[in-house]
Amino acid sequence: xxxxxxxxxxxxxxxxxxxxxxxxxxxxxxxxxxxxxxxxxxxxxxxxxxxxxxxxxxxxxxxxxxxxxxxxxxxxxxxxxxxxxxxxxxxxxxxxxxxxxxxxxxxxxxxxxxxxxxxxxxxxxxxxxxxxxxxxxxxxxxxxxxxxxxxxxxxxxxxxxxxxxxxxxxxxxxxxxxxxxxxxxxxxxxxxxxxxxxxxxxxxxxxxxxxxxxxxxxxxxxxxxxxxxxxxxxxxxxxxxxxxxxxxxxxxxxxxxxxxxxxxxxxxxxxxxxxxxxxxxxxxxxxxxxxxxxxxxxxxxxxxxxxxxxxxxxxxxxxxxxxxxxxxxxxxxxxxxxxxxxxxxxxxxxxxxxxxxxxxxxxxxxxxxxxxxxxxxxxxxxxxxxxxxxxxxxxxxxxxxxxxxxxxxxxxxxxxxxxxxxxxxxxxxxxxxxx
Amino acid sequence: xxxxxxxxxxxxxxxxxxxxxxxxxxxxxxxxxxxxxxxxxxxxxxxxxxxxxxxxxxxxxxxxxxxxxxxxxxxxxxxxxxxxxxxxxxxxxxxxxxxxxxxxxxxxxxxxxxxxxxxxxxxxxxxxxxxxxxxxxxxxxxxxxxxxxxxxxxxxxxxxxxxxxxxxxxxxxxxxxxxxxxxxxxxxxxxxxxxxxxxxxxxxxxxxxxxxxxxxxxxxxxxxxxxxxxxxxxxxxxxxxxxxxxxxxxxxxxxxxxxxxxxxxxxxxxxxxxxxxxxxxxxxxxxxxxxxxxxxxxxxxxxxxxxxxxxxxxxxxxxxxxxxxxxxxxxxxxxxxxxxxxxxxxxxxxxxxxxxxxxxxxxxxxxxxxxxxxxxxxxxxxxxxxxxxxxxxxxxxxxxxxxxxxxxxxxxxxxxxxxxxxxxxxxxxxxxxxx
Numbered sequence: 001x002x003x004x005x006x007x008x009x010x011x012x013x014x015x016x017x018x019x020x021x022x023x024x025x026x027x028x029x030x031x032x033x034x035x036x037x038x039x040x041x042x043x044x045x046x047x048x049x050x051x052x053x054x055x056x057x058x059x060x061x062x063x064x065x066x067x068x069x070x071x072x073x074x075x076x077x078x079x080x081x082x083x084x085x086x087x088x089x090x091x092x093x094x095x096x097x098x099x100x101x102x103x104x105x106x107x108x109x110x111x112x113x114x115x116x117x118x119x120x121x122x123x124x125x126x127x128x129x130x131x132x133x134x135x136x137x138x139x140x141x142x143x144x145x146x147x148x149x150x151x152x153x154x155x156x157x158x159x160x161x162x163x164x165x166x167x168x169x170x171x172x173x174x175x176x177x178x179x180x181x182x183x184x185x186x187x188x189x190x191x192x193x194x195x196x197x198x199x200x201x202x203x204x205x206x207x208x209x210x211x212x213x214x215x216x217x218x219x220x221x222x223x224x225x226x227x228x229x230x231x232x233x234x235x236x237x238x239x240x241x242x243x244x245x246x247x248x249x250x251x252x253x254x255x256x257x258x259x260x261x262x263x264x265x266x267x268x269x270x271x272x273x274x275x276x277x278x279x280x281x282x283x284x285x286x287x288x289x290x291x292x293x294x295x296x297x298x299x300x301x302x303x304x305x306x307x308x309x310x311x312x313x314x315x316x317x318x319x320x321x322x323x324x325x326x327x328x329x330x331x332x333x334x335x336x337x338x339x340x341x342x343x344x345x346x347x348x349x350x351x352x353x354x355x356x357x358x359x360x361x362x363x364x365x366x367x368x369x370x371x372x373x374x375x376x377x378x379x380x381x382x383x384x385x386x387x388x389x390x391x392x393x394x395x396x397x398x399x400x401x402x403x404x405x406x407x408x409x410x411x412x413x414x415x416x417x418x419x420x421x422x423x424x425x426x427x428x429x430x431x432x433x434x435x
Numbered sequence: 436x437x438x439x440x441x442x443x444x445x446x447x448x449x450x451x452x453x454x455x456x457x458x459x460x461x462x463x464x465x466x467x468x469x470x471x472x473x474x475x476x477x478x479x480x481x482x483x484x485x486x487x488x489x490x491x492x493x494x495x496x497x498x499x500x501x502x503x504x505x506x507x508x509x510x511x512x513x514x515x516x517x518x519x520x521x522x523x524x525x526x527x528x529x530x531x532x533x534x535x536x537x538x539x540x541x542x543x544x545x546x547x548x549x550x551x552x553x554x555x556x557x558x559x560x561x562x563x564x565x566x567x568x569x570x571x572x573x574x575x576x577x578x579x580x581x582x583x584x585x586x587x588x589x590x591x592x593x594x595x596x597x598x599x600x601x602x603x604x605x606x607x608x609x610x611x612x613x614x615x616x617x618x619x620x621x622x623x624x625x626x627x628x629x630x631x632x633x634x635x636x637x638x639x640x641x642x643x644x645x646x647x648x649x650x651x652x653x654x655x656x657x658x659x660x661x662x663x664x665x666x667x668x669x670x671x672x673x674x675x676x677x678x679x680x681x682x683x684x685x686x687x688x689x690x691x692x693x694x695x696x697x698x699x700x701x702x703x704x705x706x707x708x709x710x711x712x713x714x715x716x717x718x719x720x721x722x723x724x725x726x727x728x729x730x731x732x733x734x735x736x737x738x739x740x741x742x743x744x745x746x747x748x749x750x751x752x753x754x755x756x757x758x759x760x761x762x763x764x765x766x767x768x769x770x771x772x773x774x775x776x777x778x779x780x781x782x783x784x785x786x787x788x789x790x791x792x793x794x795x796x797x798x799x800x801x802x803x804x805x806x807x808x809x810x811x812x813x814x815x816x817x818x819x820x821x822x823x824x825x826x827x828x829x830x831x832x833x834x835x836x837x838x839x840x841x842x843x844x845x846x847x848x849x850x851x852x853x854x855x856x857x858x859x860x861x862x863x864x865x866x867x868x869x870x
Binding site (some may be wrong): 007010011012013014015016017018020021022024025027030032034059068069071072076078080094118125126127155159160161162163164166168184185188189192196197198199200201202206207208212215216217219221225231233306309310315316322323326328339340341407 | 442444446448449451452453455456457462467469494503511513515551557560562565566568569592594595597600603604618619623624628630631632633635637638640644650651652654655656662667668741745746751753756774775777
């Protein structure tokens with residue numbers, strides 16, 4: 001089953017039927033501005049984290065309709081021949097602006113702005129939303145966990161609980177938000193995320209005894225490895241571990257039971273055996289609240305799986321891709337007209353937006369300020385939209401390390417309320433000003 | 436960024452470090468049986484749906500360590516040279532048994548059984564769990580929606596809210612559970628799932644007027660198309676739609692407001708305009724409960740997005756992959772020994788399982804019966820484990836249509852309580868019998 005590298009069919013059918021109808025009615029070449037934003041944050045969350053931008057740029061570059069894809073579309077009557085010919089030549093030639101990857105966002109923040117003809121810009125809707133909705137959801141959950149863990153390192157280990165490709169993207173998103181490592185090897189290979197992992201219970205069960213298993217692991221991976229100590233009896237396992245590895249054993253991992261109680265007992269035991277530098281890593285259905293509850297426990301690192309890859313209760317970021325302005329005709333000088341849906345329940349605001357984060361004299365942000373049209377930024381305002389694609393050329397690529405550093409800076413800029421795990425209002429109010 | 440087709444690095448690092456240690460200690464070739472099961476269903480759910488099996492078989496076939504992957508593993512010190520040489524030759528040569536795709540499962544059902552050497556079987560853990568945890572979660576949610584919709588067709592349209600590749604798998608899983616169509620084109624191309632889609636609000640906003648937009652769509656897609664009628668004023672839109680298309684207009688779609696109230700109003704209006712055969716499709720944050728609440732409304736089809744791709748509150752199936760038996764040595768005649776973790780909180784049951792669904796004289800299932808070892812099935816028992824891979828050869832492939840038919844049969848076999856949407860106990864008790 002060849003899944004291929006192309007991204008063009010990772011698209012909802014209605015994008016192509018709209019294209020076909022617009023080509024026919026002569027509106028396909030109207031200039032259009034689409035914006036990606038969330039009407040609200042997941043219930044009670046204080047901020048969102050922009051992630052997926054780098055993946056989206058890669059995906060836009062690979063957004064081409066290949067012959068077998070076109071054959072599928074025409075032979076199934078999904079598009080007609082003129083539309084297929086248009087798709088065959090498709091390259092995105094417009095502009096994309098966006099919040100920098102790793103930055104924070106708030107309700108209505110225009111985290112992506114796509115400008116081009118309607119035809120070329122509408123085609124990117126599904127792919128842009130898929131990538132951003134997933135990666136922002138994971139990064140937003142991850143950031144809370146990182147804050148809860150304070151300076152203790154977090155290992156992302158959720159691959160087994162997520163779609164196999166989503167797992168790779170999750171590892172990348174978690175790293176942006178400050179996770180130290182991932183269990184996912186493909187995230188290591190493709191994105192350079194540091195990887196971690198030593199052994200599961202099956203390894204202990206495979207051997208004739210726990211002692212046999214520990215000795216095997218130490219022989220293969222050295223004393224700095226992490227031994228999993230809760231297959232049978234934790235106290236006996238810790239004793240065996242230190243007996244075999246000596247006090248320079250790297251770490252022990254506890255994956256079950258009351259992790260706080262167990263960590264204290266194990267710390268005491270390790271210290272009594274002289275293994276003062278042996279670290280304690282805890283895993284097992286941890287989320288940001290479980291991590292925070294262990295603040296006073298002698299824990300040196302956390303592994304997080306399910307809660308991370310499922311967005312800790314918010315598995316999608318609810319971002320939408322909305323047409324906010326269009327011209328009346330195809331020429332570049334035709335005036336742009338703000339447009340917006342007017343139906344009940346899901347109003348949206350017409351017009352191309354710009355956005356700044358307002359920051360006070362102490363460097364603390366106090367508002368997300370969005371204007372329709374160009375508003376001159378104030379002296380301390382941080383301008384949020386940066387160029388990502390210009391005339392179809394990717395211009396916004398950056399190393400993953402830069403996004404990770406940015407995220408740490410942007411969270412530090414928020415008021416302290418942003419770091420509360422309890423449910424509440426967004427940490428910054430969103431204000432609309434006239435441009 | 437080349438993501439490639441290979442699946443071998445969609446794997447947690449610890450699988451490879453365990454392999455390396457086992458190769459070194461001489462335990463790598465011990466015979467091993469791993470089982471995939473869920474300790475429980477998501478809170479309140481009555482049954483789970485097995486999905487992903489076909490994708491897993493494809494992924495096992497493509498599970499090869501390519502030179503660039505091996506180079507990544509060795510140059511980053513993840514495995515040593517002997518392990519890399521072993522990986523280079525890796526092909527899974529063992530056996531896999533599983534519940535048939537589309538069948539239902541219950542707590543502790545052994546939905547996948549992997550038999551081989553420890554080394555070859557442990558490597559598949561991450562990939563098997565990623566695929567099954569995702570696809571079972573989506574199919575399980577989808578099945579409840581299909582039951583809630585009774586005979587009305589469901590459109591899967593969640594791609595924009597899910598990771599771009601998970602979206603394709605979600606469309607496939609939803610189809611197994613009885614969804615009629617998907618918006619996702621790649622799911623159409625790769626898996627043959629029927630696709631659907633016509634237009635979004637942006638299409639209406641692109642045009643000079645709603646009338647202009649509808650006329651464009653009808654010209655391009657014909658009168659059987661679905662017109663989206665809630666961009667401005669629904670009543671006016673419906674009038675315009677029938678004026679332009681005549682009474683043979685295919686359908687109208689309502690995406691906002693109180694869908695039940697709106698559907699009744701629109702039905703009345705369509706009928707008064709003579710458009711008795713024009714169908715009404717509703718979309719907008721529907722889940723199984725929202726669908727059920729519209730049972731009495733004149734609705735002809737539902738579109739479901741977010742709730743479907745996020746598993747409607749249960750985005751992962753919590754399946755685990757556990758070593759349940761192993762031999763003491765590598766030879767085929769070495770006796771197998773049941774093994775199980777004994778720590779608190781997450782007990783598991785050692786020994787290779789078989790499973791049957793007990794069915795009464797009326798064809799209604801009444802128990803999920805699991806035995807350790809071989810138990811002779813009773814006359815009416817339905818044997819649940821079928822061969823999927825034999826000596827490394829894929830033998831369990833089947834058309835997607837077969838899994839969809841099986842699912843309908845297997846749900847029909849369950850007692851009526853299975854179809855209750857309210858929270859409750861699993862529809863069948865899981866019983867353990869001695870083999």
